[in-house]
Amino acid sequence: MRFLLLAVPGLLALLMLSGCMKVSDMAEGTRYHLRDAGILDHSETRRSNSWRLQADSFIYIAQGHFVPPGDAYPRPNVVAEEAFSGFVEYFPMVRRARGPLGLEEALAEASAMGAHYLLYLRFAAADDRIGSFDELNDQRALDRLGVDSGVVQLMLVETGTRYLVDTARIRNRGGVLGIYDAKPEQLLRPPLQDYARRLLGLSR
Known part of the structure; x- marks a missing residue:
């Protein structure tokens, strides 16, 4: 009782x-x-401004030529590809460059297409850790065991005035549940999709 x-x-x-x-x-x-x-994938986005865009904004996405140091070797245009996949759900008027471009080239292409904004990105860092038995057998480096990580830097530029609307730094870290045979580029889409939502004011 x-x-x-x-x-x-x-x-x-x-x-x-x-x-x-x-x-x-x-x-x-x-x-x-x-x-x-650290069980699930994690990302942290730090923006310089809290600028918001209208949903009908025309955004042109391009990636710089910069290759992250180390042995990750991501596809040359993978950040732009993943950004496009993350943005297209929220911004119907979005286009992507076919390959890496310099900033001036990207601005010229964005202006020629009539885009309101250029989203210019680069893969600043990528650490492809050992996450499978095959990789362990190939590299034989126990100190390389762990989860993948990466850093993406981006600029949002108004094409007409070349005004720098926003800059952001996105840090990605893999989770233990997704460690097997993963690559740093597989962590890109969710935080870039979240950035698209933030530009619309749908999340913080």
Whole structure:
């Protein structure tokens, strides 16, 4: 009887707490903690401005020639490709350069296409860690075991005035659940998609 009397207040508090919280909020909170603990992929975006764009903005996406140091060897235009895939859901008027371009070339192409903005990106860093038995057998370096990581830098430029609307730095880190045979470029799309949502004011 005493146990029941002690348990009832705690049970009521738990029911009240769960009644105040949506299931979606609980799920998002769980994902946040799993990312923070390194179980799921994690990214951190730092912007210089909180500028917002209209959904009908015409955005041209291009990637610089810069190749991240190290032994990752990502595809030459992979950041622009993943940015396009992340942006097209939110910005119907979005186009992508076919290959890496210098900044002046990218601005010229964006202006020629009538784009309002140029999203110019580069893969600043990429660390492709050993994440499979095959890679371990090839490299035989236990100190290279771990999760992949990378850094993307971007600029958002208004093509008509060449005004620098925003700059951002995105840091990616893989999670333990996705470690097997992963590559740093596989971490790119979710944070770039989140950046597109931020430009529309849909997330912080």
